[in-house]
Each structure stands twice: as C-alpha cells, then as structure tokens.
Amino acid sequence: MKRFIGFIKKEFYHIFRDRRSLFILFGMPIAQIMLFGFAITNEINNVDIAVLDHSKDATTKEIINKISASKYFSINQFIDKESDIETIFKKGKVKAVLNFEKDFSKNLIKDHNAKIQIVTDATDPNTANTISNYVNAILIQYQKELNKNITISYQIVPRTRMVYNPELKSVYMFVPGVMTIILMLVSAMMTSISITREKELGTMEILLVSPIKPIQVIVGKVFPYIFLSIINAIVIVLLSIFIFKMPVQGSLFLLGMESVLFIITALALGILISTISATQQTAMMISLIGLMLPVILLSGFIFPISSMPLPLQMISNIIPAKWFIIIIKGIMLKGVGMQFIWKETLILLGMTIFFIGLSVKKYKIRLE
Amino acid sequence: MGISVSHISKSYKAVKALKDISFEVKAGELFGLIGPDGAGKTTLFRILTTLLIANEGTATVANFDVISDYKNIRKSVGYMPGKFSLYQDLTVEENLDFFATIFGTTIEENYDLIKDIYVQIAPFKDRRAGKLSGGMKQKLALCCALIHKPKVLFLDEPTTGVDPVSRKEFWDMLKRLQQKGITILVSTPYMDEAALCDRIALIQDGKILEIDTPQAIVKHYPKQIYNVRANNTYQLIKALNTYKHNHSTYPFGEFVHYTDSRLNFNPDDLVRYLESKKLSNIEIEKTNPTIEDTFMELAK
Amino acid sequence: MKNNKVIQVEGLTKIFGDFAAVNAITFEVNKGEIFGFLGANGAGKTTAMKMLIGISTPTSGKANVAGFDVHKHAEDIKKNIGYMSQKFALYDDLTVKENITFFGGIYGLSRKRIKEKSAVLIEELGLEKVANKLVGALPLGWKQKLSFSVALLHEPKIVFLDEPTGGVDPITRRQFWEMIYKAASEGTTVFVTTHYMDEAEYCDRVSIMVNGKIEALDTPKRLKEKFKVDHMNDVFLKLARG
Structure with a gap:
C-alpha cells in the first residue's frame, strides 16, 4: 500500500509540474464549454426580418408585436409587394420575411385556418432552419394563448424537437457532448501519454525490474486521472448551471455515478492504447484519431445518429461515447432515473469490463 | 554464484x-x-x-x-x-x-x-x-x-x-x-x-x-608489440601496412602499434624500410599490449 | 607565416547572464593540424565550438576561422568548414547515395561533381554493395566513416568533429583515425572535441578547458612529460581537479 501511495504521489508531481498537461487538464474543459456555449452556437439573436402584411388587421398586428418583442428578432422594415422580397434579400439586409395572407384575421376566425409564409435566406441553411423554428415556436405559443380563451381547441401541434429545450438553446445540446469529449480526452489521452512517457524515458524498464506489480503501476497511473476527471466533470456541470443557466433535471448523484463509469471506460481505453504504442506521439495520434474523431462525428453529439447511413449507425453502437451521451442527456435534460437508462448503463459497463480485461491481458511484464 | x-x-x-x-x-x-x-x-x-x-x-x-x-x-x-x-x-x-x-x-x-x-x-x-x-x-x-x-x-x-x-x-x-x-x-x-x-x-x-x-x-597476447613513430603518421601507417612482414598496424594515440609476422624480428630492418619510404624521425620501441590490442587481435 | 593559421582566437568570451561559459580563451590552430579540444562536461567546449562554427555570436574577443571573422562573416565560415557530430550525422531513412547527394547539394556542389565525388567516396569506403541501402541499416562504424566523408565532401578547410568515435569498435575506430590522418596530410585541419582521453592521444596538439578557460595547450607528449604521468587521462584528472 505504501508503494502504491508513493507511486500516486509521483504521478501528481508529474502532472502539476508539466504546464502543458495542466493546461489540457483544466484549461480545455473551460475553453471548450465557453466555445460551444458562446461562439459556436445555433441560437439566433436580434435577427433582422421584414414583414409583408397583406391584411394589416388586429391579429397580424398582435403576431408582429409578439415577434418583435422577442429578443430573437427585430423587424427591420415593412414591405408592400411580393416582388420586394427578392430585392430585400439581394441587398442582404434581412434574413427572413414574414408574409401574412390577405384577410388573416377573418380566415382564422371563420375557417380556423390562416396562412403565414416564412421566407428565409437559405444561403446559411442552419440559421434559416433555426429562424423558421423560432417563428413557428412563437406562432404556436400565440395559438395556445388564443385557444385558451376559446374553449374548444383542436389545435395539436406535435413538435417534439422543442419539448426538452423549449427555447432551442444549443448550449443544452452541447454540454453533454462537451462533457463526453473532455472526459474522453483527459482520461484516455492523458493516461496513455503518461504510460508511454515512462516507456520512452526508459523508466518503465526500471519499474519492471522492481517488485512493484504491473497492476499497481496501472492503477497508480490511472488513479490521479480518475480524480482529475471527476473534478472536470464537476466544473463542466457547474459552468453549465451557473453560466448558461442550464437546469439539471435528474439526480446529480446518478449523473456523478454514470460519469465515473464513463471515466473508467475511457481510462481502460487509454491503458489499451498505451500497450500498443511505444511513443508518446503515437499514443497521442491514436487517442486523437481513434477516440476523439468518433466521439465528435459518430456519437450523435453533433450529427444525429438517426440521419446517418445504416453502416455508420451500426458503427456508432460500438462507440462508448454514444451511450454515455444518451445517458447524460436523459439525466440532465429529461430528468429520467435509472429505470430508463439501465440498458445503456449496462452496455457501457460491459464495454468497460471488456477493455479492462483486454488491456490487462495485453500489458507486458517484460519488454517484448 | x-x-x-x-x-x-x-x-x-x-x-x-x-x-x-x-x-x-x-x-x-x-x-x-x-x-x-x-x-x-x-x-x-x-x-x-x-x-x-x-x-x-x-x-x-x-x-x-x-x-x-x-x-x-x-x-x-x-x-x-x-x-x-x-x-x-x-x-x-x-x-x-x-x-x-x-x-x-x-x-x-x-x-x-x-x-x-x-x-x-x-x-x-x-x-x-x-x-x-x-x-x-x-x-x-x-x-x-x-x-x-x-x-x-x-x-x-x-x-x-x-x-x-x-x-x-x-x-x-x-x-x-x-x-x-x-x-x-x-x-x-x-x-x-x-x-x-x-x-x-x-x-x-x-x-x-x-x-x-x-x-x-x-x-595471452601472442606477439611483441612495437610503438612506432615518425614525422608523418599517415605516411607511416601506409608504409607499415604495405610492409611485407606486417602482421598488424594500428594507430594508437601518438604511436602506431606494430606487430611483425616473423619470430626473429629486428627493428633495424624496419627502420631501414621506413627510411626508404622517405620517413624521418623514426622511433621504434617495445611496448606492452593493452586490452584494446588483444580485442583487435581476437576480433580480426 | 600568417596564412598558415587557419584558426586564430584571441580573448574569445561568451557570457550567459553573469556566468562566463567561455572566459577569454586564446589559441591558434595550424593548417593540416589535428587539434584536440578537451574539457569536462560543462567546461565550455560546446559553447566555444559553436562560436567558431558561426552559429553563436561571441560576447567579446576576436576569432578568425578559415580566413573569416566570426563577427562579420559567419556565413562564409559555414561554407568553408565541415561538421560532424555523433548525435546528428546522416539521415537514417535515406540511402547512402541519397545522403551524399543531399549534403553535396546543401554545400552547392554541381550535380556532376556530386556524382564524381560520390563514386570515389563509395569506392574508398568499400560501400559499393550497400550504396542503395538505407543508412539506418548500416553498422555504427560504417555510418561514422561515411558521415566523416560526407563532412569532407565540399573540401572544407577545417572539419569540426564532435566526439566522433564514441562506442565504435576498436578496429573501426582505427580506420576512422586513419581517415583523419589522411585528411590532415592532405591539408585539411581537423578540430576534435571529446572527453575521451585516448582519442586525445591521437591529436597533434590538445587544449584542455576547465571552467571556461584553457588551462593547458601542447602536444600530448609534452603535456604528459610536464605533468609526469603516462596517460592523457591523468593529465586531465590533475588539471580538472585543480
């Protein structure tokens, strides 16, 4: 036990004396969260739009007021005829035009059906899509208010996309993904680098020719990173709660336990990488290409899995990050408990045991 | 053990x-x-x-x-x-x-x-x-x-x-x-x-x-080694290497270590030979073998 | 005859912060001489040599190498010297021929000249069979002989060797020194830094640096006589231990 503590002490010396790895450890999570939260965002704010109102009645006025009152849009100008739409887009002054049909109010009351056209500038498809979603959301909200006063209501508008993130805040979608990336990066890459560094320095030779057991070396290497990864997970959750006002719906304890499980998965992968690479550089390349890219591309973090081609969907199943993202999205955004995520947890646990088994089997007690 | x-x-x-x-x-x-x-x-x-x-x-x-x-x-x-x-x-x-x-x-x-x-x-x-x-x-x-x-x-x-x-x-x-x-x-x-x-x-x-x-x-070194020195080390090495009785010639610090293939070697013969090769300031003296000499002899 | 001095150094000094790594050294090296530049780890050898080969500017003092002033014409010095170090010699992932062509090209040799030179060089070293093999696959001794030849490719006036024969087997080492003698007899000055004293014994003259200063400079024979010892190693120990 004393041996083991001595080993861990040494690991902490390494970590705290290496500015570069300290930066990766603590700078990265904060930088990434801020980057995804503020800079890379799907949100829109004060987008200039134009209005072409053919009816100019009470209802359209009310809707226009609602829209201009929201912080997402500001009404840049009113236009009079259809042909102006193209002109105004060409000038690039507005991103969208709301086109109310003639007799909007009348149609709504009489037929329960009034039409509004949302014309968006789709040169930037993401923004166009978001704008139309936002306008829709405002319209639905307005409809609901209308229906409240009128007792009968048939208006059922299924818009599942917005249920757990009614304001469509992209940071809510990014937090689980960023947390996954960070835990993967810190745990897998840093462990594999720190083990291969000993190989490169030649200290692994001395450690092998000593009574310290391989398992002690591995656990000693991994332990500090479990600790640091947990701190990172906490920092990320705190940042998202306090800076981005993101509510965590589910149990924090469950979130913590699931994170620890995922950290261990990532560490096991890190050990596995270190057994197959001889230099720090190789370890880093394998971690970045073999782990980071799949996490970003195939885990459903940025691109929805359901819209991937079938082969990629199948591949995504073997990526631990996919399951972890499902789990933490469930806990953070939906507030679900174990009964809804036990399957994913079990898959992750199975993977972890497999990776640990494999890396123990691959770990060499000699040099070749 | x-x-x-x-x-x-x-x-x-x-x-x-x-x-x-x-x-x-x-x-x-x-x-x-x-x-x-x-x-x-x-x-x-x-x-x-x-x-x-x-x-x-x-x-x-x-x-x-x-x-x-x-x-x-x-x-x-x-x-x-x-x-x-x-x-x-x-x-x-x-x-x-x-x-x-x-x-x-x-x-x-x-x-x-x-x-x-x-x-x-x-x-x-x-x-x-x-x-x-x-x-x-x-x-x-x-x-x-x-x-x-x-x-x-x-x-x-x-x-x-x-x-x-x-x-x-x-x-x-x-x-x-x-x-x-x-x-x-x-x-x-x-x-x-x-x-x-x-x-x-x-x-x-x-x-x-x-x-x-x-x-x-x-x-165990089988031969008598001679320290040889002359005014030009490179010419000396070349001359020794082409001497017909040369057994081994190796530069060795400020000298050249020379062994002869004959049992009855007379250094004066070598001096004469080297002089014929236009070398001057020739010194030849017996010396003791080192580990390095032995190594080279064995690795030859 | 002033032209005979290919290296002239006077009061050469390099100061890092408040530490004089090289402290006012003065010496001369003759054309065709094999000059040993010795010193313990940290005595200032490397710093001094970097100034002589024009990659480090002296704090003060004068130095003239191959006819050029180190302050004003460092680039000309580089064209007129060859350099070989144990740490970096040749590219392991290029073949023998490719290495020769590459280094010949760096020193501005014409393609025709490189071709002639490399044919001669390969024949002299007996490398015909491995001319198209990767340098990484050659034994250490061959690599070192090859890299010495490559350093001489552009016929420099002076060749600087930084611990050239560490770890090489004794026979190959002798062959290496024969090559050095040959180069020197053809008029190339050879400047060797080392802390292996047996290597020092091969030199015409040696200087020994201790704490940034040259504490001794003479032929190995006279140094040994002066300190009344049998080996250069003991000369060094006496000097370095004060």
Missing part, C-alpha cells in the same frame, strides 16, 4: 543479437562486459534483468532462474539502464524517495550503502534531475539502483558520455560497493576501463571473444 549464463542465444527478427553466450560471475565479483555498441551487451543485460526472454539457453541471477523465478530477481537486483532513466521532472530527493518506496524501503534504512555517493549530490537535492550535469545524473541513478540494497548490480554503460573526472569517481565508487559484498556486472565500450574489473568478457557481434582477468588477457 552471482550470475550464471549458459548457452544464451537471442534473435530479433533476422538479427542474431547473442550467439551461444556462456559465462559465470562469482558472488562479490566486479565483472566487466567489454565491447562496442551493437555487440549485444544491452540485450544480455535485459535478459538477466528478466526484461527479455532468450530464445535458447538458461541463466540464473543470485541463484534465481531468470524465467521461472523472475519475481525474486526483480526484488534482489539493482539495474541502471544505458540511457539516463530517472524522472527528469522530479527532484533528486523525490527520485530517490520514489525508488525507495517502490522497493518497500526508505532512504534512511539503507543510507549506509549510498552515503558516499549521496553526499556528493546532496547539495543539489532540491534540483530537478533533468537539470543535473552528466556526472551528477549518473551518481543519482546509481543511488536509485542501490537504494534497496541489491545483491547483484547491473550497470549498462554507466560511463558513456561522462567526463574523465566523473568516470574516475564512478569506478572508485564501484570498488567500494564491491567491498560491501555486492556482485557487479558492468558493461562499457571503453577498453581502458577493463583494467578496473576483476574479470572481463570481451564481446563483439553477439559472441564472447575471451573471458579472463584483465592481466591474463593481456598476457
């Missing part, structure tokens, strides 16, 4: 690194493995320290078999690899403390053994190992290898890249350690260090050329 090696062979893919090596090191002996880079010294060290498995042959260290009893060997040997293998970002004291801990001991417990060496680096104990000079690093590495009081000490090229002053101090330290009953196997590419060992094995291309005491090895 300190170390016993019997018919060890080892290959890496197509390269035969060690070819049927056998030798024994008695307990308490200071044994030198002398040979150039690529002779197989490091491979042999790794087999004996249980880091590699030989393709053929058996070996024991401190009476433990290197394969079946590797755990016991790892407890009872100290190993200093060829490359400086300590943690550069840890201080002198932290390194020593770390190695003491993983061997389940403390600096205080075995301080006697390392005291002589440690006092020399103690003034720098808070300095990071990476910032030490070559000689200091080597002393620290030796302390770390000794901290658990090993029965057998393996030192792979400990003096490579170290200046003469530090080298001398290092060999003095090894002598003192030997007196404390530690068996030492040391390798070096520098022939002049061979004389400091009790016995040596000359090794080249994975084969042992000879094993004996340095004195005996030198005594």
